[in-house]
Amino acid sequence: MGNEKRNKNSFSQDEKKKDKSSLLWLEIEDLYPPKVKAMYEAVLDLFASGRELSTLKVAEITAKAGIGKGTAYEYFATKEEIIIGAIRYEATRHFAIIINLIEKGQSFQEIIFKGLDMMEASNEKYGGFALMEKILRDSTITGNGLLEVVKKYKRNCDSVKHLTTKVLELATNKGLVQETDSYKVWSAILSQFVAYGLYLTHQNIFPQIQKKQARTTVYENIIKLLN
Numbered sequence: 001m002g003n004e005k006r007n008k009n010s011f012s013q014d015e016k017k018k019d020k021s022s023l024l025w026l027e028i029e030d031l032y033p034p035k036v037k038a039m040y041e042a043v044l045d046l047f048a049s050g051r052e053l054s055t056l057k058v059a060e061i062t063a064k065a066g067i068g069k070g071t072a073y074e075y076f077a078t079k080e081e082i083i084i085g086a087i088r089y090e091a092t093r094h095f096a097i098i099i100n101l102i103e104k105g106q107s108f109q110e111i112i113f114k115g116l117d118m119m120e121a122s123n124e125k126y127g128g129f130a131l132m133e134k135i136l137r138d139s140t141i142t143g144n145g146l147l148e149v150v151k152k153y154k155r156n157c158d159s160v161k162h163l164t165t166k167v168l169e170l171a172t173n174k175g176l177v178q179e180t181d182s183y184k185v186w187s188a189i190l191s192q193f194v195a196y197g198l199y200l201t202h203q204n205i206f207p208q209i210q211k212k213q214a215r216t217t218v219y220e221n222i223i224k225l226l227n
Helices: 002-020 034-048 058-065 069-075 079-103 108-126 129-137 141-153 158-173 182-201 211-225
Strands: none
Touching: 034 058, 034 069, 034 079, 034 108, 058 069, 058 079, 079 108, 079 158, 108 158, 108 182, 108 211, 158 182, 182 211
């Protein structure tokens, strides 16, 4: 058991170091150990297949990943840590795409629309906000356990802060926004993406609103909030 804890802690420290040194934005393949990446991919595939979180087993995740069940505990203490890690892994890939687009000189509007594209793809694949709603409504040990793991990670927001700073620099350099407070920028963008996520999940409530109109509204509202 001691070896398992050392291995798990070693992975956690490596991940934190790479977050702090901004390697998060470079090679995703190099950021995670192969077996960890395999488990994350397995969780995401199981999500996409419609598996319920409350009944998901570690053995099921490792079987899907093609590794032994005991390997999971070399890196993680609980199933919930694997699930939250998989969600963070997916978010990291999305963040890397946005950063890459910024560095290639894409416009602020193109960046926002690319973010919406990825949200639409996630909604199509995983059920989008419907999945998050399941987690929040889950009163089982799994649901509570997931929220506890989320609390552990919420203070480590280097990736979100870095992305917000990059987006803010892009928008201000182009003279699109006047706001310079990164928290207000993050709040404005997040609020509109949450609204769009809810729109995608509950389009039946606004049948008269087409996606193109909803996307344009997201962008226009962000500009208004930041000026």
